[in-house]
Amino acid sequence: MGFRSQFQCVAFGCFCTLAGVALSHSVLPLFSAPGENVIYDDIRCKTLSILGENDSVIALLSGMGESGEIGGGDYGALTLMDKNKKHTFMLNNSRLLFADGIQEVVKLDIAEDSGNLVLRSSQNDGMIVAGKKGGAFAVGIFGNKGASISGSASLSIEDDKGQLTLSGTNSDPLFLRGKVDYGE
Numbered sequence: 098m099g100f101r102s103q104f105q106c107v108a109f110g111c112f113c114t115l116a117g118v119a120l121s122h123s124v125l126p127l128f129s130a131p132g133e134n135v136i137y138d139d140i141r142c143k144t145l146s147i148l149g150e151n152d153s154v155i156a157l158l159s160g161m162g163e164s165g166e167i168g169g170g171d172y173g174a175l176t177l178m179d180k181n182k183k184h185t186f187m188l189n190n191s192r193l194l195f196a197d198g199i200q201e202v203v204k205l206d207i208a209e210d211s212g213n214l215v216l217r218s219s220q221n222d223g224m225i226v227a228g229k230k231g232g233a234f235a236v237g238i239f240g241n242k243g244a245s246i247s248g249s250a251s252l253s254i255e256d257d258k259g260q261l262t263l264s265g266t267n268s269d270p271l272f273l274r275g276k277v278d279y280g281e
Contacts, residue, residue, distance in 0.1 A: 143159065143160055143168055143169070144157065144158070144159040144160070144167070144168050145157070145158040145159070149180050150180065151180070153180045154178070155177070155178060155179065155180060156175075156176070156177050156178075157174075157175070157176040157177075158173070158174075158175055158176075159173070159174055159176075160172070160173060160174070161173070161174035161189055172189055172190045172191075173189065173190065174187065174188065174189040175187070175188045175189070176188075182198075183197065183198060184196070184197060191206055191207045192204065192205070192206040192207070193205040193206070194206075197219035198219070200217065200219050200221060201215070201217060202216070202217050202218075202219050203215070203216055203217075208228065208229070209229070210229075211228060211229035211234070212228065213226070213227070213228030213229070214226070214227045214228065215227075215228075218241075221241060222240075222241040223238070223239060223240055223241055224238075224239050225237070225238050225239075226239070232255050232256065233253045233254060233255035233260070234253065234254050234255075235251055235252065235253030235254070235260075236251070236252050236253070237249060237250070237251040237252075238250045238251075248264060248265055249262070249263075249264045250262065250263050250264075251264075
């Protein structure tokens with residue numbers, strides 16, 4: 098091998114070394130050591146999961162579709178949960194939800210042009226609903242079997258007229274002033 102060939106090999110090696118050093122500044126931060134702080138200007142992904150101990154998901158930032166599927170859709174959702182998935186908090190652009198296991202306990206959402214609030218017992222022994230349905234705004238309190246089955250009370254306003262309903266089991270009206278509207 099002549100001097101010219103040796104010089105070309107050395108020059109090529111130097112070029113590869115310089116290219117490696119230049120690329121290491123942009124690639125190595127992606128693989129930082131645990132506990133090392135790294136700042137990124139822009140991160141783009143469809144789902145960001147935060148893992149707790151035992152690699153269980155405890156926080157999820159993702160896109161969500163209209164039917165509730167995670168990872169796609171047109172709006173963002175934040176979900177926080179404990180490691181056993183016993184208590185869950187979910188927030189998206191139109192709903193705030195707290196759940197105890199699979200039972201929704203607190204739900205605040207937007208329906209049509211009004212907000213709705215639902216408070217439930219985690220043992221499903223009653224609920225309170227406040228919201229607008231049709232032209233009336235109402236507050237309803239229901240027993241463990243829900244509206245029109247167990248005892249309930251409803252207070253609503255429609256066209257500047259107050260309406261009050263008290264019902265027993267099987268929706269037998271105990272007291273009725275106006276029409277029945279539960280606001281849910």
